[in-house]
Amino acid sequence: MTLVIGLTGGIASGKSTVSQMIKEKGIRVVDADIIAKEAVSKGSPALHQIVQTFGEEVLLPNGELNRQQLGAIIFSDEEKRKKLNAIVHPEVRKELLEQRDEGVSNNETFVVLDIPLLFESKLEGLVDRIIVVYTTPELQLSRLMNRNDLSEEEALNRIHSQQPLEEKCQKADRMIENTKDLAFIRKQLENILNEWEHTDK
Template identity: 55%
Template sequence: MTLSIGLTGGIASGKSTVSNMFKEANIPVIDADIIARQVVEQGAPAYRLIAEAFGSGILQEDGSIDREKLGSIIFQNANEREKLNSIVHPAVRKEMLRQKEEAEASGEAAVVLDIPLLFESKLTHLADVTLVVYVNPDVQLSRLMRRNGLSEEDAKWRIASQLPLNEKKDQADEVIDNNGTIEETKKQFHTLLEKWNLASK
């Protein structure tokens, strides 16, 4: 029986750091963001649908999607964001399920479904347990501004496009508090592996 772990967090909460810890522990990670990039590459069905929905203005000279341009449209408009999600999400879900079934078939002890919008997209049914990487709102804001070189206003727009971390924390089965040092985060991570009987696998 393969334990499927739904990993999520908020933008700049440190989810990628925890995702890398799973990889270092030899637990396969299925990354929704990576798949989301693959399903919109030129020639993929979702690419054509996005170009039709948003027009040629979001394409670069080589025909690929300009993620910055598309991002600036969807981060400030809920309807446009919903339009994009309705194209991308089904394609991502299909590929994630295919990879999850592959991991189960090969007898993996666990598989991580790294999904930024796990709760927003109502995908918790895909996982046996859900894990949220949490930071306080002020820490999240300052980390995002520093990491992406954003103004406070732009950073707040991006954070507001996701469910607040406090709400995710309340809905999760497990929480890793990432406000402290990387060593403190690692300690919580290893405690979870022991709880799930994955420490030595």
């Protein structure tokens, strides 16, 4: 039987690093971010809805979504964020299910759904087990500011738009701590996968 694992974390917590390590093991990873980007690609129905909701200013001159502009609008306004999620999330959920079920029908040992907003989007029911990638608030803030070239206020707005990492950890089956080096992360991941591979769901 296939064990479906939900991989989540907070923004800049290191989830993408763990996701890449899982892919390197040959495990199917279904990436909600990639699916979401495809869902709002140029000419898509979802992008049309976004423009109708938020205005032409969220488009680049070439007709593609201006993610930076949209991010500036939604990360500081919960109501607008909910409107965006209502447009994008149904599309993402549908594709997640299709790709998950393909792995299950192939009887793969693991299928990993990489979903940043797993809890916020109430998608826990799509998976059997949940791993949260955790880091300290200080590291999370500094990584996000450096990675996205954001001010402290902008970075905090993005962090606070998600559930606190501590809350996510309480809901998870396992936690991977990302406070040291890659070897530290890899060891935790391998321990979890080895344990789950040899125990029944």
